[in-house]
Amino acid sequence: xxxxxxxxxxxxxxxxxxxxxxxxxxxxxxxxxxxxxxxxxxxxxxxxxxxxxxxxxxxxxxxxxxxxxxxxxxxxxxxxxxxxxxxxxxxxxxxxxxxxxxxxxxxxxxxxxxxxxxxxxxxxxxxxxxxxxxxxxxxxxxxxxxxxxxxxxxxxxxxxxxxxxxxxxxxxxxxxxxxxxxxxxxxxxxxxxxxxxxxxxxxxxxxxxxxxxxxxxxxxxxxxxxxxxxxxxxxxxxxxxxxxxxxxxxxxxxxxxxxxxxxxxxxxxxxxxxxxxxxxxxxxxxxxxxxxxxxxxxxxxxxxxxxxxxxxxxxxxxxxxxxxxxxxxxxxxxxxxxxxxxxxxxxxxxxxxxxxxxxxxxxxxxxxxxxxxxxxxxxxxxxxxxxxxxxxxxxxxxxxxxxxxxxxxxxxxxxxxxxxxxxxxxxxxxxxxxxxxxxxxxxxxxxxxxxxxxxxxxxxxxxxxxxxxxxxxxxxxxxxxxxxxxxxxxxxxxxxxxxxxxxxxxxxxxxxxxxxxxxxxxxxxxxxxxxxxxxxxxxxxxxxxxxxxxxxxxxxxxxxxxxxxxxxxxxxxxxxxxxxxxxxxxxxxxxxxxxxx
Ligand code: ASP
Numbered sequence: 025x026x027x028x029x030x031x032x033x034x035x036x037x038x039x040x041x042x043x044x045x046x047x048x049x050x051x052x053x054x055x056x057x058x059x060x061x062x063x064x065x066x067x068x069x070x071x072x073x074x075x076x077x078x079x080x081x082x083x084x085x086x087x088x089x090x091x092x093x094x095x096x097x098x099x100x101x102x103x104x105x106x107x108x109x110x111x112x113x114x115x116x117x118x119x120x121x122x123x124x125x126x127x128x129x130x131x132x133x134x135x136x137x138x139x140x141x142x143x144x145x146x147x148x149x150x151x152x153x154x155x156x157x158x159x160x161x162x163x164x165x166x167x168x169x170x171x172x173x174x175x176x177x178x179x180x181x182x183x184x185x186x187x188x189x190x191x192x193x194x195x196x197x198x199x200x201x202x203x204x205x206x207x208x209x210x211x212x213x214x215x216x217x218x219x220x221x222x223x224x225x226x227x228x229x230x231x232x233x234x235x236x237x238x239x240x241x242x243x244x245x246x247x248x249x250x251x252x253x254x255x256x257x258x259x260x261x262x263x264x265x266x267x268x269x270x271x272x273x274x275x276x277x278x279x280x281x282x283x284x285x286x287x288x289x290x291x292x293x294x295x296x297x298x299x300x301x302x303x304x305x306x307x308x309x310x311x312x313x314x315x316x317x318x319x320x321x322x323x324x325x326x327x328x329x330x331x332x333x334x335x336x337x338x339x340x341x342x343x344x345x346x347x348x349x350x351x352x353x354x355x356x357x358x359x360x361x362x363x364x365x366x367x368x369x370x371x372x373x374x375x376x377x378x379x380x381x382x383x384x385x386x387x388x389x390x391x392x393x394x395x396x397x398x399x400x401x402x403x404x405x406x407x408x409x410x411x412x413x414x415x416x417x418x419x420x421x422x423x424x425x426x427x428x429x430x431x432x433x434x435x436x437x438x439x440x441x442x443x444x445x446x447x448x449x450x451x452x453x454x455x456x457x458x459x460x461x462x463x464x465x466x467x468x469x470x471x472x473x474x475x476x477x478x479x480x481x482x483x484x485x486x487x488x489x490x491x492x493x494x495x496x497x498x499x500x501x502x503x504x505x506x507x508x509x510x511x512x513x514x515x516x517x518x519x520x521x522x523x524x525x526x527x528x529x530x531x532x533x534x535x536x537x538x539x540x541x542x543x544x545x546x547x548x549x550x551x552x553x554x555x556x557x558x559x560x561x562x563x564x565x566x567x568x569x570x571x572x573x574x575x576x577x578x579x580x581x582x583x584x585x586x587x588x589x590x591x592x593x594x595x596x597x598x599x600x601x602x603x604x605x606x607x608x609x610x611x612x613x614x615x616x617x618x619x620x621x
Contacts, residue, residue, distance in 0.1 A: 027072070031104060037073020041125045043109040048128060050075065051136070053166065054101045055148070057094065064094040068105065068128075071171060076118075076127040077105050090133050100139035100147060100163070106132040154580070159594040161585060173582055176295055177570045181248055183294040184268050184566075187287050193244040193270065198233035200250070201225075205232060205544055208480065209253035212263070220611035226252040229563060231480065232548050234271040235520055238559040239551045246270040248566065262567070262579050263591050267515070271561035277503055277519060280560055281459060284507060284515075288564075292455060296573060300455055304507075308462040316440070317355075317433030319463070322511025323456045325444025329355040329436055330413050332424055341402035344386075347426045354426035355436060356386075358414045359443050362421025363389040369446070370398075370421075376442045377425055380435030386424040390416040399424070441511060450510065455572075458508040462486065465493060465502040466533055475533050479504050482527070483518040484560070494529045507564065509572055517562025524552045 027035045032051045039048060052070035063086075064079040079094035080086025097103065107130040118124030144160045145151040147167055157164040164170065185195065201224035204211050211225040227233075229251045237245045249269040255261055268287075272279065281304070289300040305323065312319050315328035333354040336344035347354045359365075370387050377385040388400035395407045403410055414422055423443075425435045444450050465485055469476040475497050477483070483502040485493040493500035503519035521527045527549060531541045541549065570582040580586040587593050607613065 035072040198230040266566040267563040304457040317437035356424035359421040377435040381431040382435035463504040465500040466497040515564035519560035522556040
């Protein structure tokens with residue numbers, strides 16, 4: 025690879041002992057400089073590494089004017105240096121540096137551009153103030169960890185493209201200015217200047233366009249697609265995100281699983297040299313909720329939940345005996361080796377359960393088939409059954425929550441994740457991928473009443489409910505799947521409806537009648553009428569993939585120019601007002617009263 029240019033002969037990281045006695049010209053940033061009795065040592069850094077440059081004074085055979093210029097350098101000044109590569113004396117060799125065997129004795133120095141003497145923050149080391157980091161993102165991105173993250177991200181996108189192309193996929197772009205077709209979140213709208221009062225939307229995803237590409241015969245499409253959603257931001261959301269978006273014709277769920285497992289394994293192998301165990305395990309949505317209280321369980325966090333309400337009925341505590349009569353649930357799970365935990369740790373887990381709405385976290389320890397501590401005294405009569413049911417071993421801890429189904433699931437899921445973390449079960453494990461399948465097609469719309477689509481309304485109901493899904497929406501199960509990694513949802517997809525009659529029936533369930541369907545989705549329905557093939561696909565969150573690969577906890581660390589969680593970009597200060605003339609051209613006027621929410 026040729027990295028030399030008219031300005032530099034080598035990159036800093038490539039100056040190794042093979043170049044001893046060679047004249048080089050290097051460009052980069054001053055990482056730091058030190059004055060050792062009139063000799064200036066500068067660590068020069070670029071994307072590829074760091075090299076030590078020496079500026080000698082006239083007494084050491086150098087040029088005093090150049091040395092004095094070097095003396096005045098600040099960290100992050102941008103410079104160009106010419107000089108000769110020399111071997112370091114044995115006592116100054118630095119084995120920690122790839123270039124630590126050599127140094128460059130400078131014969132010229134040009135300051136290409138200065139950095140301020142007082143930097144907003146040092147480029148080396150951690151910086152706590154994220155707002156400040158984002159304001160000076162140019163500097164922030166110079167940091168080693170971020171340089172590595174974006175190199176990895178670039179590698180992953182190339183690997184994804186290569187793999188999908190090798191599987192017969194075509195990379196096709198879909199428009200950024202689209203018709204507003206709501207997909208669950210609010211749209212970003214773009215006013216049309218030539219059609220005053222009319223708007224484009226920015227795409228929440230390429231969903232309808234990729235389906236239409238299937239109607240057009242492209243068979244296998246993918247795109248690294250930018251998706252824009254005007255959502256209330258949470259810690260792990262951004263208004264813009266990138267998906268590895270794909271769609272295939274003539275497929276069922278198994279075909280999509282096989283393809284995605286191949287893609288994901290390829291990405292982990294290529295980027296991290298990690299072998300991903302295959303095939304990925306599968307759980308139905310109902311199983312996941314029953315066994316782990318969540319539709320994105322982390323399988324590394326220990327054993328699944330077990331039913332405890334029937335055993336609680338035989339306990340000697342009124343509180344537990346009444347669980348079923350109150351219409352509540354009680355489930356528990358086993359913490360292998362958790363018997364050694366102190367009361368303080370169990371209390372802390374109780375606080376975690378409280379965050380999920382639980383009134384308390386019941387516990388007991390198991391030793392030699394006997395129960396002790398916590399609520400054990402109430403369960404003496406069912407001790408054997410409980411030990412059997414939980415598969416408890418001596419030294420285990422059993423944890424329980426009773427309450428409404430939602431409270432039990434939410435709190436026990438939180439506690440189980442916390443337990444996994446505290447016991448170190450999640451560390452150093454190969455990535456735990458999981459398919460969660462058979463999601464419900466519809467869910468109750470808590471705000472507006474009626475039904476709304478669980479994923480999106482283009483999902484094909486399962487064969488066993490395709491005739492009845494609109495009469496019994498609460499029972500409708502979709503050909504709808506999520507890919508989960510280590511307890512985080514990486515992507516969702518489905519087999520799609522590809523016929524007008526079915527699509528109209530699905531839309532009717534969510535309150536979209538035929539006239540409205542025609543107005544909003546007429547183009548899709550007309551496409552279906554022209555010989556649409558059966559098709560399905562998925563979209564995987566690229567930002568999340570990179571976040572999990574790099575062990576980061578924020579999407580902002582894997583997006584070059586992210587927004588804050590108030591949806592602003594401190595660096596370029598957007599969003600920002602625009603001139604009145606521009607608004608006039610767009611026929612847009614701004615209301616002065618404060619927004620409703
Ligand atoms: N369009 C969907 C989404 O963005 C993904 C899919 O169903 O393929 O979540």
